[in-house]
Amino acid sequence: MPELPEVETTRRGLLPHLVGRRVEGAVVRNGNLRWPVTRNLDRRLRGAKVVDIRRRGKYLLFDFPEGHLLVHLGMSGRLSLVPRDQPARSHDHVDVRLEGAQLLRLTDPRRFGAMLWVAGPAEDHALLRGLGVEPFDEAFDGAALQRLARGRRVAVKHFLMDAHVVTGVGNIYASEALFHAGIHPLRSVARIARARWDDLAIAVRDTLTRALAAGGTTLRDYAQADGSPGYFQHESAVYGRAGLPCRRCGTPIRMQRQGQRSTFHCPSCQK
């Protein structure tokens, strides 16, 4: 999926076009996502005016006076603003029709995403309540990571990708941040000293910041709200670079399976 930089880029792209605008209705062509799309979405949204768009981890929250539309992009999801008369293609599952000539379209080939109406306070929703610290929150630092790791022994890459620990870091940026911190992805969190936790927190924030500046990473499905791709894949240090020389020391980058995911690291820079 889109990780934090892709979700945030989407949010920023939509914000100026949506806030203050009214929804005229919604069309659900295929509500079979990770969870069924809220029934009667059309009735819930009709006439409602968008107040704000927020992000929590990899979730987007469209705020209305009447409630919130919670959206997750899964692995292959994408939100785009398109002309109202643009014909729907095969994986265009939901259209939110806006006043004016445009609609907000959710496209998601793998259907791991979600679109749910939340009536009460969004923070109380089960999917959001257990989420961990935001990487750009001031509470996020080496000390916080070390505290969260207490009593655990999982591999640090797994730990970083756990949204109940830190939000927004997925498979690409976990590999990238660990490279910049010089930490081996398989290292147990029980064997990381304080100074290295500091390095890691800085590396996570720095990696996400640079990805954000590049408009995110486009491997295949992801695109910004206006349809343009992200460019971070061109500056990745290790992700997708198996066999290529490490940009720092020249050693070939290694790819291996960790859990069910591919992990990339430099055997000589990361210990």
Add this chain to the structure above:
DNA sequence: CTTTGCACCTGTTGGC
């Protein structure tokens, strides 16, 4: 409680 592996789903790629 923690850790591990599966499940969900479709499309693309690479090897034979």
Add this chain to the structure above:
DNA sequence: TGCCAACAGGTGCAAA
């Protein structure tokens, strides 16, 4: 060319 296995931005859940 065709076929099939492996792999792709995630994460809730069951089992141990």
